[in-house]
Amino acid sequence: MELDFDWLEDFIARSLARLKVLAAKQADWILAKLLEGISKGWGFEKLGKAIVDALGLGLADALRWARTVQMAAYRTEGRKYREQVDFIDGWVWFAQLDERTCTGPGSCSEQHGTFHTNNESINELTLHIWNCRCTELDHVRGDPNPITGEPIEE
Ligand SMILES: [Zn+2]
Numbered sequence: 001m002e003l004d005f006d007w008l009e010d011f012i013a014r015s016l017a018r019l020k021v022l023a024a025k026q027a028d029w030i031l032a033k034l035l036e037g038i039s040k041g042w043g044f045e046k047l048g049k050a051i052v053d054a055l056g057l058g059l060a061d062a063l064r065w066a067r068t069v070q071m072a073a074y075r076t077e078g079r080k081y082r083e084q085v086d087f088i089d090g091w092v093w094f095a096q097l098d099e100r101t102c103t104g105p106g107s108c109s110e111q112h113g114t115f116h117t118n119n120e121s122i123n124e125l126t127l128h129i130w131n132c133r134c135t136e137l138d139h140v141r142g143d144p145n146p147i148t149g150e151p152i153e154e
Pocket residue numbers: 095108126131132133134
């Protein structure tokens with residue numbers, strides 16, 4: 001199977017803008033902690049820990065970025081697989097429904113259980129690519145919707 005990296009080029013283009021902002025934000029977080037620590041007379045250990053914590057915000061964002069690109073790769077490869085097999089006619093949006101799931105029109109909560117054809121992907125449909133934990137469940141032609149139990153009309 002030939003690898004398709006078009007989606008990755010698009011993802012990197014969007015990520016570059018975010019990374020450029022992140023570096024400046026991280027510098028602001030560190031500077032704010034330095035100013036706070038110096039103005040309050042913190043010792044070097046407390047000030048050092050505050051700086052490490054500020055650096056950790058960048059680490060948390062890096063982990064989110066890595067998880068997001070992995071999810072995008074998983075969805076892209078899943079779509080390529082679905083296109084090659086006749087018995088899968090599309091996919092059903094599966095959202096992890098909890099307090100972290102977005103709500104409102106077009107949100108992951110609202111999309112949960114909706115059927116989509118193979119030419120669609122959560123990568124393009126989600127309102128927020130960052131932190132989206134949603135999955136595309138393969139739909140076997142003729143089976144009911146695995147979320148709602150309702151028949152899926154073609
Ligand atoms: Zn989502």
